[in-house]
Amino acid sequence: MTHLAYLDAGSGSLIVQAVVGGVAGVAVAAKLYWRRLVSRFRRQPTDQG
């Protein structure tokens, strides 16, 4: 359902906008990275099994 842009917006270019958007944005970026980390740990047992 995500709507794709004709232009490759660049994954890193999207994330960095959170950081340059101010303090609230840094929190968003931190949350994104935290969730990535957590989901990696959660996935690991099943990945290996």
Next chain:
Amino acid sequence: MTVPDTGVRVEPGSFRDPGNRVFHRGDEVLRGLDERSARDWRALSAADFFRNLTAAGHVVGTEELTPTPVDAPWAAVLRHDRIPFVSHPYEWSCAMLRDAALLHLDVLGAALDAGFTTKDGSAYNVQWRGARPVFIDVGSFEALRDGEPWAGYRQFCQTLLYPLLVQAHLGLDFQPFLRARIDGIEPDQMRRLFAGTRRFRAGVPTHVHLHGAMQARNSAASTSDVRAQLRDAGFSRELARGTVRGLAKLVRRLDHRPGDSHWSDYQRTCAYSVPDRQAKETFVDRAVAATAPGTVLDLGANDGRYARIAARHAAHVVAVEQDPAVVDALYRALRDEGEQRILPLVLDLADPSPGGGWRGVERAAFADRARADVVLALALVHHLAIGRNVPLPEVLDQLTAFTATGGALVVEFVHPEDPMARRLLANKPDGLFPDYRRDAFEALLARRGRVVARTELPSGTRTLYQVVVGG
């Protein structure tokens, strides 16, 4: 109304967004929209922010053709006001690029507040009406989806912000960077330019280094995954607005004035006596008035003295000058006067903009854009013929090629005895240019047009000609 199948020409520079396409029909500039783009347009045209931006001249005037032409493969067709002369960002001075960036951010900011965004962020979204920037890519607006960052940020960095950083922080002219790469400067390249203590300059730690690092680290992640992750992490419209505000603040700080260059003080230090200048101004004024031109091309315009005289009688004037610092000063002066009919451009006539992008036609070459009813070449020919070794017949071939059929070339010949010509000749071996003589010049002119007026300046070392070309 139907679109006749004759005389329709697709604009080669508009294919990147398949949702809409610009084409030309005679003198009209049209834009065809597919179903989705047509829905975006209908929402946009009803929005106050868009009407306000258009009314203020910040966005190009646009209307929809109704009923929609049936023989065109589009869900809707728009007609845009015509931009008098299409230019490319590498032909702008640094203050022009900065004002283009600020306009883009203003337009985006107003859009975000109203629930819209732009799909891209390119310097090519902006054109000029004299010294006023205009946002032209009406096909770029779409509804904002909450929780999404700006898709155009990377393009904005590469084609607007990075060139401005290069100019302001490093003092390097940005034009060659943009001319060489249609997509602008990559973050990766910028990181190399801004190593060492330069990494701490305004805007560089985040928009260059962090940006580059994030790109490298996320190169395997798809943009749709990252969009979803950002939305889940709470990215908001306020954050998007904050990013745009931050960018605008940064760009406003990058107000770099290029140092004075060789040509900056020309009008004060040049060799003209007052009677010479008066005679030249009168001649130019009369020649332009006699032609009542749509477009004038002033080549080697310097501080724009003659471009301004031409603008008394012309619809618009393109003032071409090789020296970026001189163009920047001229642009600032015109901007402060609110001038909307004189467009200053940075361009070396001995190395004019070639075609660029896909097949070399996505960005048209200067030679394919420059055609004017009156061409001014004042105190210029000696720079090309002696300074750059271009054979005199070729100089005249180029000048007449710029002139529309029946239009006028107003050209000054600086005699070899003139102090300025002597100074240029002194840098070259004796006798290198035996044909640089007034009689040879006049013979060449006579072969290319009809000399309708001629005057020798009071100093006796310069002659002006008004030549009707091919008429």
